[in-house]
Amino acid sequence: MLINRLIAALPDTTIKENLPLSALCTLRVGGEAEIFAAPASIEDMRILFDIVMREGCPVYILGGGSNVLFPDGKIKGVVISTSNLNKIEWRTSITADIDAGFRLPSIMKELREHNLAGMEFAAGIPGTLGGAIAGNAGAGGHGVCELLDYVIAVESDGTIKTWDSSEIAYSYRKCSLSEGQRVIVSARMTFRGAKQKDAEVLESYLLRRGSQPHGLSNAGCTFKNPEGNSAGKLLDECGCKGLSAGDAVVSDMHANFILNRGNASASDILELIRICSRRVYDSTGIRLEPEIKIFSPGFCV
Numbered sequence: 001m002l003i004n005r006l007i008a009a010l011p012d013t014t015i016k017e018n019l020p021l022s023a024l025c026t027l028r029v030g031g032e033a034e035i036f037a038a039p040a041s042i043e044d045m046r047i048l049f050d051i052v053m054r055e056g057c058p059v060y061i062l063g064g065g066s067n068v069l070f071p072d073g074k075i076k077g078v079v080i081s082t083s084n085l086n087k088i089e090w091r092t093s094i095t096a097d098i099d100a101g102f103r104l105p106s107i108m109k110e111l112r113e114h115n116l117a118g119m120e121f122a123a124g125i126p127g128t129l130g131g132a133i134a135g136n137a138g139a140g141g142h143g144v145c146e147l148l149d150y151v152i153a154v155e156s157d158g159t160i161k162t163w164d165s166s167e168i169a170y171s172y173r174k175c176s177l178s179e180g181q182r183v184i185v186s187a188r189m190t191f192r193g194a195k196q197k198d199a200e201v202l203e204s205y206l207l208r209r210g211s212q213p214h215g216l217s218n219a220g221c222t223f224k225n226p227e228g229n230s231a232g233k234l235l236d237e238c239g240c241k242g243l244s245a246g247d248a249v250v251s252d253m254h255a256n257f258i259l260n261r262g263n264a265s266a267s268d269i270l271e272l273i274r275i276c277s278r279r280v281y282d283s284t285g286i287r288l289e290p291e292i293k294i295f296s297p298g299f300c301v
């Protein structure tokens with residue numbers, strides 16, 4: 001059996017069977033991973049990815065769980081978590097090697113301690129660096145991919161490749177590294193010395209974050225902003241605030257946030273995503289594209 005082979009090949013890696021993913025996702029929904037593995041090192045990640053790729057079973061990469069939606073029920077295949085790859089090593093006064101599982105709020109803390117700047121736009125964004133690179137997470141027209149020197153990834157053929165920033169294409173919530181199957185394991189990032197003005201910029205980002213819902217479980221913005229428009233504004237104008245499906249509800253504070261009132265299922269969230277996108281399409285002709293990474297096979301809005 002695959003799980004026995006993985007346990008034998010990777011004695012230091014956390015490997016579990018039938019692990020509920022809801023506890024690992026900020027929406028607090030999702031079923032059980034048939035196999036869950038959190039490699040102890042980059043080399044373990046390489047061995048694991050090589051084995052599961054050869055096996056040909058479905059593979060899902062899980063970072064901080066703050067922007068993903070797994071379906072209910074049994075999730076066949078292997079969910080690979082980067083949670084044990086979480087080191088940061090400063091190479092120069094402004095350059096650090098950061099593991100994929102290191103969280104953005106922890107990077108922000110490091111920058112404060114080193115009196116560095118350049119990533120103010122990421123203030124208040126949860127999740128891990130790997131997930132943030134894969135989706136070029138950001139705000140205000142900026143994304144984390146801007147700060148990359150290079151990215152190290154485990155490729156689907158079981159090799160480790162270093163992608164120089166010049167080989168990585170990125171745009172709003174997009175990064176070329178997420179096309180194709182690979183696992184981002186680490187990145188080198190360069191920041192700059194902080195100036196007086198950076199503190200104000202950071203404050204303004206935190207202020208905008210403050211006007212977003214907090215308290216109830218959510219996965220941040222549900223849809224990407226369409227070119228030249230705001231998804232939140234469109235959803236609001238189409239009367240989506242307060243719409244619900246089961247225990248999933250559209251926030252009254254910001255229409256691009258779906259909240260789990262406590263007992264929502266992944267199907268409730270998916271249903272609400274469909275309802276909202278249909279409403280916007282019917283009244284504006286604009287097709288909103290989910291920003292949340294939806295792992296349900298065949299799901300389309």
Ligand code: EPU
Nearest residue numbers: 139140208220221223224225230232233236253254255256
């Ligand atoms: N608006 C409404 N009604 C709403 C929500 C928003 O009218 O219910 C209006 C606002 O008043 C504003 C405009 O829409 O005029 C834009 O709203 P906001 O400033 O909240 O920004 P956003 O474009 O909705 C983006 C990112 C957020 C990020 C904020 C602030 C996307 C999809 N969203 O939101 O990122 O926090 O800017 O920097 O790009 C996320 O990625 O998960 C996320 C929440």
